[in-house]
Amino acid sequence: MSFADNLVLGLQTALSWYNFFWCFAGVFLGTLLGVIPGIGVLAAISMLFPLTFQLDATAALIMLAGIWYGTTYGGSTAAILLNVPGSPANAITSLDGYPMTRQGRGGVALLMTTVASFFGGSVGIILLMAFAGTISSYALRFSSAEYFSLMLLGLVAASNISGGSIIKGLIMVCLGVMFGIVGSDIYTGTRRFDFGILDLADGINLIALAMGLFGVAEVIASVGKVHAQNVDPDSVKFSAMKPTRDDVRRSWFPMIRGSAVGSFFGTLPGTGPSIAAFMAYAIERRSAKEPERFGKGAIEGIMAPESANNAADQTSFIPTLALGIPGSATMALMLGALMIHGIAPGPQLMTEQPSLFWGLVMSFWIGNILLLILNIPLIGLWVRLLMVPYQWLFPAVLMFICIGTYSVNNSAFDVLLVALFGCLGYGLRAFGYPAAPMLLGFVLGPMMEEHFRRAMLLSRGDLATFIDRPISATVLAFTAIILLWGLKSFILPKKKTATPPLA
Secondary structure, three states, X not given: OOHHXXXXXXXXXXXXXXXXXXXXXXXXXXXXXXXXXXXXXXXXXXXXXXXXXXXXXXXXXXXXXXHHHHHHHHHHHHHHHXXXXXXXXXXXXXXXXXXXXXXXXXXXXXXXXXXXXXXXXXXXXXXXXXXXXXXXXXXXXXXXXXXXXXXXXXHHHHHHHOOOOHHHHHHHHHHHHHXXXXXXXXXXXXXXXXXXXXXXXOOOOHHHHHXXXXXXXXXXXXXXXXOOOOOXXXXXXXXXXXXXXXXXXXXXXXXXXXHHHHHHHHOOOOOHHHHHHHHHHHHHHHHOOOHHHOOOOOOHHHXXXXXXXXXXXXXXXXXXXXXXXXXXXXXXXXXXXXXXXXXXXXXXXXXXXXXXXHHHHHHHHHHHHHHHHHHOOOHHHHHHHHOOOHHHHHHHHHHHHHHHHHHHHOOHHHHHHHHHHHHHHHHHHHOOOOOHHHHHHHHHHHHHHHHHHHHHHHOOOOOOHHHHOHHHHHHHXXXXXXXXXXXXXXXXXXXXXXXXXXX
8 A cells, every 4th residue: 555545544543433532531631640740640540541441442542642742741730830730841940831821921821832832743744643653564574683672772772771770770661570470471371470369370460560560650759748738810811822923933933843852752762741741851951042932931841842752752653563562551551452352463463454553643633632622711710720629639530540450350460469559659659759661671671582582492592693684783783882972971970979979
């Protein structure tokens, strides 16, 4: 099929009333949960993940993708109005968005944020359409050795860029791999690491781990810290949303630069929209003629990061769909949705499931247009939602988490696992251990084991096969560079602090 035929097929799939409805449901629920402080994209997707089990694979992915970029849209509302980011990717937006609200320009900030998000998302979709096919055609040449090396690169990169110590990141990756291989051996069927518990014979439920690690842990961490605040309703009226000519003039180049930065970082494993937003803000501030304006309500300070994180949202699907390798914890959940519906992710997805792939891609356009239409009229509703006391919200969130987990397998044991992983996630957060690398290790661990054992079978036990193949050797070299760079940044501060300061 030609490129034009694929676009027509994708539009027909995405515009069917069934898929269109679930696209709308995804972006609406994502925006709703993104506005609520303390939820975040991972918790939002984890809570709503069980809803997709009754859908077909295309509708499930379209809905989850809508939640993914809808949460990013909604998270900027709380960041601008209350200085409480709805997600980590929106944290940088509050630096200039909240000062604009205090100046009575909150409506302008919200409107321009919506425009920047749509622009960045559109750039990301175009790049996804242009390069996913090329990457998939080259990926068809990959064997198990290349796949193992790529997955190893993804895990090392995730542990290195997840924030904080690389040692803690690697520990969390290994912990995730350990949880991932619980259950039956993929080749022999022998039960392992289940401690004689029959409920663990099929392994740990991905939904239970994700909901506990992110949903329950987020709720526990937010209780007593998130408070309802008052917002001036006049600052978010339609009459107060009109930007000045100077605002429009200053916004174009930050949007373009932010979209470029976000598109680049979105394709890298372990980065995602958060890193993209921070990098875009740093570049914009460094290149500005008046850097002293930043942090005091500069329009460039919200346009660059918002366009960057939405561009990264779209381009992060490129390695996930084209290679079957998630670049972030959220993409790992997307990969889990595909596997639950019996679809093997990877380079053959575009040829074997063209309606799913192109339907998902074209649904991004529909979802971004829906968000553009939804966000402006519903700003008043989001403001009122932010005023609801959090002690009324979190019991409802916990209730939906338990119901969603139980409905997957009708298993009370899974609900118990949610509670255990929730306590584990909160404890890890208290000691500064990032949870996202653990989820990546959980999803990629069994796949890495499968490709490693298959590569050993094909090479008759020769480990040199990972170095003899050029692509695998190149990827392993990049992995070693990233690992050494992270260890260097971890060790050097220790040496500096060990040296006594001069008088």
